[in-house]
Amino acid sequence: MQSDISGTVMPVLRILLDAGESILAETGEFAWKSSHISMQTVTSGAGQSGLFGVVTRALAGGGLFMTRFTAHSQPGLIAFTSKIPGHITEHDLRGKAYLVHRHGFIAGTEDVRMELAFQRNLGAGVFGGDGFRLQKLSGTGRFWCSLGGEVITHDLAPGEQIDVHPGHVGMFEESVQFDITVIPGLRNKLFGGDGFFMARLTGPGRIWLQTMTPSGLAHALMPYLGTRGE
Template sequence: MEFAIENGPSNAVVTATLDADESVVADPGAMITRSESVDSDTRGTAEGATGMIKSALSDELDVTETVFTATEAGGTVTLGPDLPGDIGRIDLAETGRVKVQSGGVVAWTPDVEKSSVANEAGNFFSSGELTVLSLDGSGTAFLSAFGALRSREVSSDDPVVVDEDHLLAWTDGLDVSRTKDSSVKSTLLGGEGFVTRFAGDGRVWIQTRDPLVIRGTGSQ
């Protein structure tokens, strides 16, 4: 299996080239093109009924996924996110477990375990509607950012504070705390104005634009 990120950074897509019987998984609606030799199957996730219950609290259902499987070598599938921006590859064998805001992952290999995260301090964002996903295992996943995708190393000597509307993903094991901050734009516009502080050793991924404004859920 080979991957290529194309048309970046402002309108990035990811193309997977598959050998026979190899698969790649994506959110429903992410497909742009596929070879005729690549079959698609949309199915419910392991979240099952639990995911359906959570859908009442979230605009991102995350209870279905589409599996693309090549019937012969050389089949391709091109996948893209809803919003314009960059795509970045993460190898979970290197990073360990990663938490991602719902809607922030466009594709992943079958050896990635994807599930919802509940009842954690980092799971309550400014919109009040976003779910946090967990990516685990030893596979590859592709994060999609609105705008450019930046990563920032966090160390015990160098904590980082992120405006929650720009927060995309972070490695598991970081110390996460949330507080109001008058410097962020949502406070200036009458919103909650929260930031998240990360401490410890790990990495944070950030998107340079605010997707909540485009989706109409940000403060105006």
């Protein structure tokens, strides 16, 4: 299996499958493929099967269904495109685990497991809201994810902390501790425009921060959309 990520602000992921190889992708991610590569919509996949497993994957931000692409008798190409300006990144698990924003996963090999990453403290679970739902990706294979805008990586030293607006948390290694902290000051909360909560990431481990979020893009485009009949 070989992969290539090309393009700039709207990148394309192309994966060349050898005969007999398969990958699993979120439904709706497919862009184009070789004609002889088969598509199969399945409920099992990403390490989950059965009703509980499928619901767990859906809660993590994945769908109830996934698509398996298989090259049967000869090699073939499958391509996926980015839905918002940003980057597509490739990661080799090798027994490690990553936590990714809930719409980040694009595709992965059959030995990648996706599950809901429950928050590590009561504050995150109660106050974090939908934006703090994370995908945990583990196993021994490769996966590809989509991050919005520019991507800034940083290696946190043990005990080093950084406070991040929730939407800008792209992904991080499982060794990084994830907590919720409240923005200080009543005036900041009410008039600052940044919400009430921040994500606090504590090292050791690598983090990937994204400069654009889907909600931020939608907010920026709203003044130009107009209304029906204009």
